[in-house]
Structures are given as structure tokens and as C-alpha cells.
Amino acid sequence: MTQQTPQQPGHGQSTASARPSRLARLFRHRLWDEADARRVLPEAALTRLSGRVTQSEQRHGGEIRLCVEASLPLSYLWRHAPARERAVTLFGKLRVWDTEHNNGVLIYLLLAEHAIEIVADRGLNLRVSAAQWHTVIEGLRSYLQGGQFEQGLMEAIRAVEGLLAEHFPPTAAPPRNELPDAVVVL
Template structure:
């Protein structure tokens, strides 16, 4: 019965729910924030928002973390020159947040720091402030990337990945 309820919950939500949580204007501001952030460091930030998990994930009882790791690969966040890409993942159906960072940044950032970023996001999301929660996360990831992968004077980030949030 638990599996059936989970499937129904995920199938109930769709792109309209994503649009209610993050209307086009909010998505544009999130995209601008990512673009501005990437002018300060050599890292890449991707935001992915899904209404619900695909049916294949639900049938096998996969977690939001598993999906986030898959999306990290599908969106090619792992494929940056300095291995310093970060995926900020939001699963609306389960109110789950995941951050997946590539090995270059994970060498410098511990689990507790990532948990703190997710806790801040979670608090905003509980208040249904999805844009604010994403902005908080982008700012926190920006600070970490600027600290560990700053651009040298005159250097520019080649912007290896799209700045726009990926919606599913």
C-alpha cells in the first residue's frame, strides 16, 4: 500500500505544479542568479526541479538522492574542466532536496556544510518560498565555489553548462 500511495503522489503532480511553485519570472531570476554567480568562480551550478519521479524509479523504490545523482550525470554536471559542478535538485512530490557536487569541490566541502545548505533551503520550502530557497542555495554554493575555485584576475568562466533551471 505504501508503494501505491507513493506512486499516486508522484503521478498526481506535473509541470503545472512546478510552474505554480516557480513561475516563469522566478525561473528567469534564478537563471540570472546562476549566471551572476558563475562570473565569480570557475564552477558550474545547475538547478533541477521535478514534480515527481519517473515511474521506473517509483516501481523499484528509488530515492530522491538516486534520481539527483542520475540527473547530475544526465545534465553533464560531472563534465566540467575542474570537476567543480554542483547540482541543486528539488523533488516537489516528496519535498526532497538534494545537492550533488563533483569531486573537485567535495574535496573541500564536508557533509555537514552541504547539510546546512539543504536545511536552509528546506526551511524556505516549508514556507512555500521556493525561489527564496533556491536563491539561498545558489548563494551558499557560490560562496563555496568562490572560496575554493576563484577566478584569477582577467580570467572568465567559460560557462560550460546552461544557467537555466532544468524542469521535469
């Protein structure tokens, strides 16, 4: 299967706020590292999130990946690249696009900006409107603003699960787990 560039749900809608200056953004990102990500989402939380992904995938024919990144790599900061660009890159690197029915979804959380991005492969994205993706993103704002990262990710899984169940209901065949359910922490 050849890799295809995923559609951009919500036409770039995200929880990121107005763009700060390059220096301010660089400073904020340098304050966050993987240890901070593991402090905000300790091993027990990561286990619960992974379990929730596994449970969710029993209810539909899609695949969900979670990726939590403390801060953007320096190359992204230097170019003032948005979190969305990084999420699309990770969608490819984590092979979320590589599912039989093109229905993989990446839920990406960037801690330094409290931004969440959802990147869906074309099989699902062609069936979900920009307004629906916007509703999912808006539902997460209060969790992120309140520092409730685990709860926000649980809500994101629930919302994406609903969309996948609607458009890719489970089949009679046992579900195939095409992608790992473990949360990727960078």
C-alpha cells in the same frame, strides 16, 4: 573526459522525510506534473533563478545547474528509489560532471516530496565536509516547508556560491560558462 560517479555530499543528507508506503508515494507523485512545476515556479521566477546562476558564476570558477522536477518517473517510484538516486542520474544526464576542474554542482528540487538534493563533482566535494553540506541542506528546510520554492533555490545558489568562491575563486581570465544557466524543469 570520462564520467565519474559524483561523491555524495552529506552522506545522503536531504530534506526528504521518512519513507511513505509505496502506494502513498505513487499517489502523491501522480498528483504532480510539469504544469504544477511551472505554476510553483512561473517563467518570471525561472528567469530570476537563471539570472542568479549567471551572476553567481562571475564570483567563482565553478558551475551550477538547477533542476526542478515535479515528480519521479514511474520506474523510480516502483523501485522505491530515493530522490538522491534521481539527482545523481540527472547529474550525469545534464553533464554537470563535465567541467574542466570537476567543480560542477547540481541543485535538484523534487516538488512532490519537497526534497532538495545537492550533488557536487569530486573537485568540490573533496574540499567540502559532510557537515558543510548538511548545513546547506538544513538551511533550505524552512523554505521548502513554507512552500517558498524560489526563495529556497535562491538560498541554495547563495550557499553553493560561497563554497565555490572559497575553493575555486575567480581567475584573471574571463569566466567560461561550461554549462547552461537555464533552470531544467521536468
